[in-house]
Amino acid sequence: MTAKLVILGVMIVIVCALIPPLVASSSSSGGGEKREFFIKARQYAYDPPRIIVNKGDELHIRLASLDVVHGFFLEGHDIDALIEPGVRGFKLRHPSEGKEFTDVNEVVFTVEHTGKFRYRCSHTCGTLHPFMQGELIVRPNYPFLAASGGTVGILISTLLVIFLAGKKDKDAMPGGDVQ
């Protein structure tokens, strides 16, 4: 397989991976809105399980537990909360700043990065505790869009390149140069 074909293959994958994010960024609207969510935790899920927002939105999140003590650790946002059942408000801390929890009624932050961020239970709450999680989706979800494009790209480019390589060395031994 010649270097030229390999470069062609890589180019196809890159182009395919770039198209969906570019389309999404040029057509994306919204952002900068105030979004309020009330997330209820119970064994072993959050309600709502998925929250979908736009980049730049300001999130106001309140938390409550319907059964036992749960946690709420939001990836990539330095947020960790402890939610006790039967009380208003919850305890909040920023793990990077230290261990102390403070009582709050809501946590407010602006989403800067796009993609999927999971919120997980950070306080052992029962058998399936390690798998208790929800999802914050910040749109446009560039990583997902790029990866989806990349999938199509790999499909097309791999098949195309092996096809072209096969055509090229038609006189060579069968299967001689598949690497």
Next chain:
Amino acid sequence: MGNHPANSVDKAKDAPKDSGQVKPFRIDLFKTIPFLKKFCKLRSFQFLVIFPNLVIFVFFLYAGLFGSRVGNRNIIIIFVWIFWWFLLITFMVPFASRVWCVVCPFPFFGEWFQRGALIKVRSGKTGGLRNKMFGLNKKWPKALSNIWLQDIGFLALCTFSALFLTRPIVSVIVLGGLFVIATILAFFYRQRAFCMYVCPVSGFQGLYAMTSMIELRAVDPEVCRRECKTKNCLTGSEKGWACPWYQYVGKMERNNYCGLCMECVKSCPNDNISVFARPFCGDIHVKGYDESWKAFIMLALAMVYAVTLLGPWGTIKEWANIAEVGNWKGFGIYAGIIWFTALIGIPAVWALASWLGKLLAGDRSIPTKEIFIKYSYMLVPLGLLAWIAFSFPLIMINGAYIISTISDPLGWGWDLFGTADIPWRPILPEYTIYIQILLLLFGLFFALKRGYDVSLTLYQDKSQAVRSLIPTGVVCAVIIFAFLRLFIG
């Protein structure tokens, strides 16, 4: 595979290039690392690597019985289902084939009984073998000489995974039970019948070991064919036990059923066996429906786990968590979906794609069955990488539990290494998705690339080979897209 010809694809039909190897490129590790050869040649090799593991295993059982009942505080859960699983699927199988089977303690007592020795070899005669072995040494029934039992066993076990993943006592029952079965079977059946035909974690290790970057093979198969009359690798000698996995190294061309026990290295009179490093996905021949279905089952389970354990949906967790919630109807739906997808859904799609591939190639002489079985190899790298992509967050999220349970293995409040109280904190969770993307795309690439190598064993014309690959290739891309959607979408 040699042991159940009834199931294997007729080899005579294979196109000319059927070497069983993608490429002869390989590095003789016994030559480059003389210490490795020395170690493997030790009579005590097996004992030295298995015994420490046996001690650890017994301790895990003890912890499961008497330690904390909270899963993430008990070492049996954290180490077996999170740490061991992660190491097995991410490193051992892809890089070192069935290296787990080298150190696995399950067959320890059975093999000890059969050999009447932990270290030395007994020469003599048992069946066609040159070793004296104890026990009834029966042949395994022919109808079960395939991996169907392992296919179904693993699927059944995984249906109840939410139970033993979270409850130490259930883990003890499952692991201890397998240990007992392995031992009892050794009294009745020849050598490692349990490993070959029963062990639920054997089948997928064998299948995915085809991708492995090492292999144990004859250095020069010509020596086996021409000079070696005794075939001691298979039959044993006064230096080593007959292959416990019934493999004949002279013709061995796949990793699937070699447990890397290194007995043949000792028994070969011609010093003709070595361990080689080789490229990823070196063996490309799936043989028989039992192996194809293993690939389907593994893929289906990876998806089910991605949805159940890494997804946000509480209802599905509730269905899976039958012991705590007791929702039998929900559990029925959950189990039904798993079994249907694994045994009927994915295979049906695959059959359709194989048939379309045959149409596109325009060569009616090759039966759809053969395309179906052979192309199912594409799901081997694909499934393996999907499993790795699934297991990565598991370790990055729960890694802190590994460090804390090591100090407090039974959940009794000990602090052996001063790490018992380190707070739970996921390791770089926001970067996991990028690792997952790379893994999944890599899996798709290898599925297509090796799929093409497989197709060249069916079609001599290259453009025909590529055309035949399109439908199954599209199915693979759709599967990867589904995983992307679950993990990062």
